Amino acid sequence: MSTIIENKTKSITNTRFPSNDVMLDLNRLKKVYPTPKGDYVVLEDLNLQIRKEEFVTIIGHSGCGKTTMLSMIAGLNPISGGNISVLGKHIKGPGPDRGVIFQAPSLMPWMTALQNVMLGVNQVFSHATKGQRNDIAKYYLQKVGLEEAFNKRASELSQGMQQRVGIARAFAIKPKVLLLDEPFGMLDSLTRGELQDILIEIWNKEKITAVMITHDVDEAIFLADRVVMMTSGPKAKIGDVLDIDFERPRTRKSVLEHDDYYKYRKHLIDFLEH
Amino acid sequence: MKQSLTLGKVTKFVGLGFFVTFKDLFTGKLSKEDFRMFLRKTIVPVASVFLFIGLWHMGAKALYNIEADFRIEKALKDQGQAAADATASCIASGDKTCQPNTLPSPTQVWGSFQSLLRDHKLINDSKEAFALKVGSLNAKNEEFNRVNATKIAEGIIAKKEAIVYTGRASFVDQIIRSLKTVFAGFLLALIIAVPLGIFIGLSPTLKSSFNWFIQIFKPVSPVVWYLLVFMIVKTLLIGSSEDSSFTISFISVGLCSMWATLVNTAMGVSSVDKDYINVAKVLKLGNFQKIFKVVLPSSLPLIFTGLKITLSVAWMVLIAIELLAQSPGLGLFVWEEFQNGANDSNAKIIVAMFVIGIIGFLLDRLMLTIQNWVSFDKTEAI
Numbered sequence: 001m002s003t004i005i006e007n008k009t010k011s012i013t014n015t016r017f018p019s020n021d022v023m024l025d026l027n028r029l030k031k032v033y034p035t036p037k038g039d040y041v042v043l044e045d046l047n048l049q050i051r052k053e054e055f056v057t058i059i060g061h062s063g064c065g066k067t068t069m070l071s072m073i074a075g076l077n078p079i080s081g082g083n084i085s086v087l088g089k090h091i092k093g094p095g096p097d098r099g100v101i102f103q104a105p106s107l108m109p110w111m112t113a114l115q116n117v118m119l120g121v122n123q124v125f126s127h128a129t130k131g132q133r134n135d136i137a138k139y140y141l142q143k144v145g146l147e148e149a150f151n152k153r154a155s156e157l158s159q160g161m162q163q164r165v166g167i168a169r170a171f172a173i174k175p176k177v178l179l180l181d182e183p184f185g186m187l188d189s190l191t192r193g194e195l196q197d198i199l200i201e202i203w204n205k206e207k208i209t210a211v212m213i214t215h216d217v218d219e220a221i222f223l224a225d226r227v228v229m230m231t232s233g234p235k236a237k238i239g240d241v242l243d244i245d246f247e248r249p250r251t252r253k254s255v256l257e258h259d260d261y262y263k264y265r266k267h268l269i270d271f272l273e274h
Numbered sequence: 275m276k277q278s279l280t281l282g283k284v285t286k287f288v289g290l291g292f293f294v295t296f297k298d299l300f301t302g303k304l305s306k307e308d309f310r311m312f313l314r315k316t317i318v319p320v321a322s323v324f325l326f327i328g329l330w331h332m333g334a335k336a337l338y339n340i341e342a343d344f345r346i347e348k349a350l351k352d353q354g355q356a357a358a359d360a361t362a363s364c365i366a367s368g369d370k371t372c373q374p375n376t377l378p379s380p381t382q383v384w385g386s387f388q389s390l391l392r393d394h395k396l397i398n399d400s401k402e403a404f405a406l407k408v409g410s411l412n413a414k415n416e417e418f419n420r421v422n423a424t425k426i427a428e429g430i431i432a433k434k435e436a437i438v439y440t441g442r443a444s445f446v447d448q449i450i451r452s453l454k455t456v457f458a459g460f461l462l463a464l465i466i467a468v469p470l471g472i473f474i475g476l477s478p479t480l481k482s483s484f485n486w487f488i489q490i491f492k493p494v495s496p497v498v499w500y501l502l503v504f505m506i507v508k509t510l511l512i513g514s515s516e517d518s519s520f521t522i523s524f525i526s527v528g529l530c531s532m533w534a535t536l537v538n539t540a541m542g543v544s545s546v547d548k549d550y551i552n553v554a555k556v557l558k559l560g561n562f563q564k565i566f567k568v569v570l571p572s573s574l575p576l577i578f579t580g581l582k583i584t585l586s587v588a589w590m591v592l593i594a595i596e597l598l599a600q601s602p603g604l605g606l607f608v609w610e611e612f613q614n615g616a617n618d619s620n621a622k623i624i625v626a627m628f629v630i631g632i633i634g635f636l637l638d639r640l641m642l643t644i645q646n647w648v649s650f651d652k653t654e655a656i
Contacts, residue, residue, distance in 0.1 A: 074552075075555075076555060076556070093555075094552075094556045094558065095556075095558055096557055096558055098556070099556070100556050102549055102552065106547075106549035106552065108550060108553075108567070110571045110572070110574075110649075111571075119557060119559075119567060120557045123557045123558060123559060123563075173557070
């Protein structure tokens with residue numbers, strides 16, 4: 001059984017999609033950190049294509065280079081070899097076409113929730129009137145359930161609320177690709193569930209291509225169209241890819257009750273344990 | 275900011291929260307826990323003040339006795355028994371001419387404080403009388419200057435100067451003058467150190483090129499700063515009859531005290547949370563936006579810590595610099611009293627010491643209040 005899946009997934013990892021369908025393309029990506037003892041190769045020959053309107057989650061052991069890969073896509077970490085392209089164009093440094101939701105909410109604590117979202121909106125929609133920009137920011141804050149907290153300072157909000165603002169900020173600038181670096185890793189499981197629901201609800205509306213790192217197998221299955229498994233470093237690459245064929249929109253209940261759920265789950269856990 | 279502004283909030287905000295417990299004591303709102311707090315925050319400090327005054331009183335008395343015994347002994351040795359008796363009775367009688375000159379007692383200091391206030395009132399009265407006397411004459415002179423403005427500009431007629439009071443400055447005048455000097459110096463430090471600190475913090479190149487400069491000039495003593503400023507200002511103001519002592523002293527105070535702000539600002543700016551910088555990068559904020567929306571607000575707490583240190587250093591070095599620059603103020607007051615050697619000079623010096631200390635404390639509280647006001651970081655700074 002497992003060999004069948006392996007053979008099947010082997011072919012998936014190597015699949016090339018038609019180029020007009022690809023949003024994000026990582027091509028022979030390499031990352032090297034020079035150390036006094038010689039070069040440390042974090043990623044090598046990493047190939048990954050992500051289609052438009054696709055939600056991909058990435059799992060792998062701690063320190064395998066997931067975050068390095070994501071920050072390279074964001075443009076925050078220089079590329080050592082290979083290239084990354086968005087809609088066929090090679091990226092050069094960071095930009096608002098790739099929104100990031102960081103692990104820590106990373107809000108400016110001296111600004112209100114609204115000001116934090118406006119910081120990005122002002123930048124991206126600089127041609128719009130102030131009223132329009134305000135409406136955009138308020139719309140997304142409402143979407144994440146913060147209509148009561150527009151004018152609260154970020155430092156007065158709970159961790160979960162702050163991450164909601166982080167989600168609103170990322171969606172409000174209407175990026176082509178959304179990058180999420182374990183955005184719920186610091187939250188308790190109840191809050192995490194709430195935020196997953198909020199995230200998937202907005203995502204169903206906006207259908208922004210998303211790449212999300214997570215440590216949580218259930219989260220990976222619940223949110224994703226495909227789960228990408230990375231091998232342990234050094235020289236990490238894509239180890240396996242698993243298609244999640246649940247219908248959208250999904251509810252937590254329907255996913256948990258689905259016949260394939262435990263098959264998917266076992267597959268992921270088997271990969272992580274080897 | 276919709277919450278009502280109560281006395282409690284205000285006093286806590288400026289760091290004088292214990293007043294509230296004091297108020298609650300009389301309105302009967304205190305629980306047992308609060309009472310313990312009250313003991314710790316109010317009773318104990320007050321008791322320690324009394325203890326301090328008591329120890330001071332005893333110390334002063336002991337020193338007084340040592341000095342008195344020495345004088346009597348000396349009279350006995352040099353001039354015999356009769357002279358010794360005369361000295362002893364003179365000291366005992368409290369005659370001003372033969373009082374031992376040593377650490378004054380709290381009572382003497384309090385007396386001097388009151389006499390300084392009386393002196394201030396006297397000088398104020400005489401100033402008012404003077405103003406009344408020369409008021410009409412000054413007005414006339416001004417009128418004359420206005421009418422003949424063109425001729426004065428052409429140099430045909432000499433301008434008539436207003437007559438100003440040139441009498442002795444009172445203690446309070448000197449305090450005000452000192453505060454002016456310190457604020458001028460503080461502003462100078464702020465204007466130089468904050469922008470420079472921001473540039474140094476933003477650019478590693480500037481940082482390494484300025485580092486030696488900061489490391490070498492930071493520990494230089496106020497006296498040397500004064501001499502340096504004196505050399506420069508003296509040459510710049512050559513030929514001018516203006517009194518440069520104020521200029522020299524405030525520039526020296528500023529240069530001497532600005533280092534804390536410079537170092538703290540540079541550190542605050544260069545150590546902005548990496549997450550915030552990443553957000554700014556992802557959003558592609560321009561340099562202006564990045565500095566004013568992200569970097570500066572985030573480094574405000576450290577900048578203010580620097581400014582607080584700067585203000586307290588400025589106040590501390592002011593005394594030495596005023597003394598050297600002969601610029602009227604508390605420093606000069608202390609020096610003149612010391613040189614004067616009058617009977618109550620020592621007590622006046624101690625009064626000045628307390629005034630300097632209390633003003634320094636109030637300045638520190640003032641900065642803390644402003645810091646609480648502008649900073650996002652609401653954890654109580656000390």
